[in-house]
Amino acid sequence: MSPGDLVPIPHTWVLATSAVLFAVGTIGVLLRRNGIAIFLSLEIMLNSANLAFVAFAMKFAGSADTMAAALSGQVFVFFVIGVAAAEAAVGLALFIALHRLKESIDVDRVNILRW
Amino acid sequence: MVTAVFLVAAALAVVFSIITIAHRSPVINVLSLVLVFFAMAAMFAVLGMDFLAAIQVIVYSGAILVLFLFVIMLLNIQQVERLGSGRPLQALLGAVGAIALGALVIVAIQGLTPSQGAVLAGSENGTVVPIGRALLGSHLFAFEFITLLLVAAIIGAVFLAKKELR
Numbered sequence: 001m002s003p004g005d006l007v008p009i010p011h012t013w014v015l016a017t018s019a020v021l022f023a024v025g026t027i028g029v030l031l032r033r034n035g036i037a038i039f040l041s042l043e044i045m046l047n048s049a050n051l052a053f054v055a056f057a058m059k060f061a062g063s064a065d066t067m068a069a070a071l072s073g074q075v076f077v078f079f080v081i082g083v084a085a086a087e088a089a090v091g092l093a094l095f096i097a098l099h100r101l102k103e104s105i106d107v108d109r110v111n112i113l114r115w
Numbered sequence: 116m117v118t119a120v121f122l123v124a125a126a127l128a129v130v131f132s133i134i135t136i137a138h139r140s141p142v143i144n145v146l147s148l149v150l151v152f153f154a155m156a157a158m159f160a161v162l163g164m165d166f167l168a169a170i171q172v173i174v175y176s177g178a179i180l181v182l183f184l185f186v187i188m189l190l191n192i193q194q195v196e197r198l199g200s201g202r203p204l205q206a207l208l209g210a211v212g213a214i215a216l217g218a219l220v221i222v223a224i225q226g227l228t229p230s231q232g233a234v235l236a237g238s239e240n241g242t243v244v245p246i247g248r249a250l251l252g253s254h255l256f257a258f259e260f261i262t263l264l265l266v267a268a269i270i271g272a273v274f275l276a277k278k279e280l281r
Contacts, residue, residue: 023217028136030209
């Protein structure tokens with residue numbers, strides 16, 4: 001591919017992929033009871049958001065005056081990955097503490113604050 | 116060629132994300148999530164975003180998911196419950212709601228004008244130089260704040276996982 005070729009993929013395709021992945025992640029979050037499995041579904045949802053950022057970065061990378069917006073899209077994916085790393089560390093530490101307390105990470109058994 | 120690679124990567128991402136949420140073994144869940152992230156890195160690369168593809172593989176697959184695997188081994192989780200077991204009504208409503216959400220977003224996307232992708236493949240737009248300039252230029256405050264967030268997360272994680280939490 002020579003420099004200057006346009007990527008022949010409409011940004012709507014990327015957005016559609018992102019929507020499908022987000023729906024799959026939502027199903028996982030709503031239907032799983034195991035804490036780690038819920039967390040993995042959450043990572044799928046975060047990544048589908050990344051894909052949406054990338055789709056709009058693609059859209060705005062076309063002309064020179066929207067180039068800042070296109071770069072911001074990629075920078076935000078970087079930030080989302082940073083936040084996801086922090087969230088994974090804290091969340092997994094929470095599950096370790098929970099497992100020590102309850103011998104299980106089934107979220108249905110964590111009901112002290114319920115009702 | 117680019118289109119074919121993108122479509123294959125998108126299909127792989129969807130298939131392996133379904134395996135991630137549906138399989139009963141946590142280790143297989145995490146390993147198929149690694150494949151989802153590799154497929155997404157392939158999508159980023161094919162769209163001309165080289166730097167994002169690299170950090171997707173290095174940070175997500177290399178660091179975050181290894182952390183998940185460590186915790187699964189530490190807690191010795193053998194098998195987890197079947198998808199949506201125990202509460203049929205809740206499971207049905209959750210699945211219907213999530214699929215409706217996805218369908219709604221896709222219908223909304225239909226309304227957008229499908230622009231041709233515009234990242235210039237082979238140009239510098241997705242490499243580390245312009246992204247680094249943007250990070251340390253217009254996004255400097257957010258970039259520094261991420262470091263604070265990570266430090267706070269590390270301290271919080273150590274505190275939470277300590278033994279005498281009661």
